[in-house]
Amino acid sequence: xxxxxxxxxxxxxxxxxxxxxxxxxxxxxxIDFTSNDYLGLAESPRLNAAVxxxxxxxxxxxxxxxxxxxxxxxxxxxxxxxxAAFFGAERMLYFGSGYAANVAxxxxxxxxxxxxxxxxxxxxxxxxxxAAGRANAVxxxxxxxxxxxxxxxNWRKAGGTxxxxxxxxxxxxxxxxxxxxxELLELxxxxxxxxxxxxxxxxxxxxxxxxxxxxxxxxxxxxxxLHTCGKALGTSGxxxxxxxxxxxxxVNRARPFIYATAPSPLAAASVxxxxxxxxxxxxxxxxxxxxxxxxxxxxxxxxxxxxxxxQILPVIIGDNERTLRIAERMQAEGFDIRAIRPPTVPAGxxxxxxxxxxxxxxxxxxxMFDRLAHAIxxxxx
Numbered sequence: 001x002x003x004x005x006x007x008x009x010x011x012x013x014x015x016x017x018x019x020x021x022x023x024x025x026x027x028x029x030x031i032d033f034t035s036n037d038y039l040g041l042a043e044s045p046r047l048n049a050a051v052x053x054x055x056x057x058x059x060x061x062x063x064x065x066x067x068x069x070x071x072x073x074x075x076x077x078x079x080x081x082x083x084a085a086f087f088g089a090e091r092m093l094y095f096g097s098g099y100a101a102n103v104a105x106x107x108x109x110x111x112x113x114x115x116x117x118x119x120x121x122x123x124x125x126x127x128x129x130x131a132a133g134r135a136n137a138v139x140x141x142x143x144x145x146x147x148x149x150x151x152x153x154n155w156r157k158a159g160g161t162x163x164x165x166x167x168x169x170x171x172x173x174x175x176x177x178x179x180x181x182x183e184l185l186e187l188x189x190x191x192x193x194x195x196x197x198x199x200x201x202x203x204x205x206x207x208x209x210x211x212x213x214x215x216x217x218x219x220x221x222x223x224x225x226l227h228t229c230g231k232a233l234g235t236s237g238x239x240x241x242x243x244x245x246x247x248x249x250x251v252n253r254a255r256p257f258i259y260a261t262a263p264s265p266l267a268a269a270s271v272x273x274x275x276x277x278x279x280x281x282x283x284x285x286x287x288x289x290x291x292x293x294x295x296x297x298x299x300x301x302x303x304x305x306x307x308x309x310x311q312i313l314p315v316i317i318g319d320n321e322r323t324l325r326i327a328e329r330m331q332a333e334g335f336d337i338r339a340i341r342p343p344t345v346p347a348g349x350x351x352x353x354x355x356x357x358x359x360x361x362x363x364x365x366x367x368m369f370d371r372l373a374h375a376i377x378x379x380x381x
Contacts, residue, residue, distance in 0.1 A: 020320030020350075021341050030336035032359040033368060038205050038311055039284045040358030041234025041274055050273035051266060059269050063262035068251070071262030079268040083239050086275050087211055087227065089218045091247030093240045094271075095256065096263040098200055098228035099125040101238040103132060104254035105196060105224060106167065109246060110135035113162035117151045119143065119179070121172055123198060124344075135165065142172075145183045152191045164193035170213040171202040174345050174353060176308030178202075181213060185223070194222045204232025205311060210278040210285055221245075229267075233274040237263045288358055295356045295365050302369040303376070313354040314340075315372070322379050323350040329375040335368050 016022040041047055063071035080092040095101040106129025110116050116130050116137040130137045140147035152164045166188050168179040181197065188195040199212040207215035214225045221243040229237045240250065250257055288311065296307025307313060317323040320341045327339040341350045
């Protein structure tokens with residue numbers, strides 16, 4: 001690339017630098033308060049043993065092609081059948097990532113003439129799917145059931161004749177709060193619509209047997225749920241639950257499924273074992289819930305902020321540069337805490353995203369909040 005061709009990118013990067021928004025890759029270092037490995041499964045001996053056993057029985061690392069060509073492996077099919085039974089779904093489909101799954105769902109299932117009404121704080125992958133799809137879309141204020149209702153009613157009044165799709169996360173990745181799923185499902189039923197729920201940060205942590213906050217809702221013909229496997233399950237990929245007909249439609253029409261090499265069969269084998277761990281080791285979730293309660297109380301006592309009630313605790317600072325400086329102080333103290341800045345979060349709400357996992361214990365959590373209180377005070381505006 002000639003200097004002239006690259007100059008505009010250098011200019012844009014400099015602007016990001018000036019705004020305190022330039023990103024760079026950093027290796028993991030320090031005590032984990034940033035990962036999504038909520039149940040501590042990513043390096044668990046039991047998952048490691050399952051992968052070794054899968055290799056020994058001949059499960060390949062690579063799929064060799066898309067699922068519709070030669071890439072469909074018995075491990076994929078076994079995972080989908082076991083996951084459907086575990087979550088109470090009629091059909092499961094395994095994708096290579098949660099991002100790809102969200103893009104597939106929202107670019108494929110809502111049809112021309114439908115409308116997608118989505119929470120303003122929904123994940124970037126959902127926005128990408130909506131942009132690639134055929135349906136119109138409207139954002140509504142966060143967790144405002146009345147606004148969802150009004151948006152659908154206004155669309156109907158304006159001549160909308162298709163079906164509404166209500167798209168939300170069950171547990172929001174940057175705020176740690178939960179969606180009013182029961183009210184939203186009632187809304188979907190009343191308006192002859194569908195409810196799409198991204199369970200990325202709830203799967204494995206919340207609900208009966210770790211089945212997420214949609215436990216009891218799956219299996220309905222107007223509910224589509226995404227369970228990512230790279231967070232609490234400690235592996236990779238994503239599972240999409242739906243009715244049989246919607247699952248078949250995704251197989252036939254979803255580009256991220258049709259035109260992508262299938263996920264590793266070895267990864268599918270690891271997800272199967274992760275689901276077994278959820279069923280066999282409820283003490284992991286119980287221990288995590290105790291840590292969550294302790295951390296939320298520490299946030300209130302040491303920082304004077306209301307906890308989210310979940311394993312995700314946002315500490316909103318506001319200014320991008322100040323947030324970065326506080327994060328750097330914490331990293332220097334040996335705590336892996338990262339700064340989250342726009343556009344990942346709304347302008348003016350740069351924050352530290354503190355994640356509670358089984359990789360820490362109560363004394364470590366208490367020590368972290370003590371040092372965080374000092375770091376915030378030291379960087380007072």
